Amino acid sequence: MRHVVKKQDGGGNKPLSEPVLYILMSLAEMPRHGYALIKDIEAVSGGRVRLSTGTLFGAIRRLLENGWIQHFQQEDTARDKQAYRLTAAGRKQLQLELDRLKQLTRTVHARLRTRKTET
């Protein structure tokens, strides 16, 4: 008997993880498939963020379940490429995260200079 309570996030309080944030960010520009995401994220982060496929496809599955991204059919779908695109909900989440990030940055910045005690 295990009532596994779905941790459904109604309020949307928890911060996005770095992989998720980068994926949404990448898709905000244009639809991409998995491998392209890895390459783009590596490029846009200056080589610092390199997603492993384990991370990527796990995150993609959850994002699809969330409805933050969805499958996207490209006209020139050459091979087995499955592109994804950001949904309106996903874009909204990204915007919210950006706001959170800005707020956080301001707060940290302030705290780093308001040192009250010298040691």
Place this chain on the structure above:
Amino acid sequence: MRHVVKKQDGGGNKPLSEPVLYILMSLAEMPRHGYALIKDIEAVSGGRVRLSTGTLFGAIRRLLENGWIQHFQQEDTARDKQAYRLTAAGRKQLQLELDRLKQLTRTVHARLRTRKTET
């Protein structure tokens, strides 16, 4: 026989978790004990971030091991309060995280407006 390879982070590439970031931020202002951290973080985040003690003391233990914070003796140590203070290393990490955050914010901001395809 399990040679558990210490994931010692030489480069310092991974982002700080939200709890850790807030703890360092709070201690950047002044030394505090555990309970005071919880209260301060809740206040400074506008009530959004409420650390559970499970999260807090786990994080504190790791931060002590890292050498990013250390015990701090208050003169008026009334009871069993154990205060912590940020070390130079911890302050440096917080500064690095701030830089990372600023960079990230800029990038996300840019991507959210450079939409290349309309759907």
Place this chain on the structure above:
DNA sequence: TGACGACATGTCGCATGGCGACATATGTTG
């Protein structure tokens, strides 16, 4: 032609970490 590297998608299992629930004790106040 065969080998190699880039492209592309996916699974598995381990370690880490967040967090709710619980346990305990003291100080404060109506």
Place this chain on the structure above:
DNA sequence: CAACATATGTCGCCATGCGACATGTCGTCA
């Protein structure tokens, strides 16, 4: 004294990150 805030800590579940492995295609170059 009852109730609540202060204060510190543990335990166990579960979600997630991520390296390792598996598999297949495509282009190209010796």
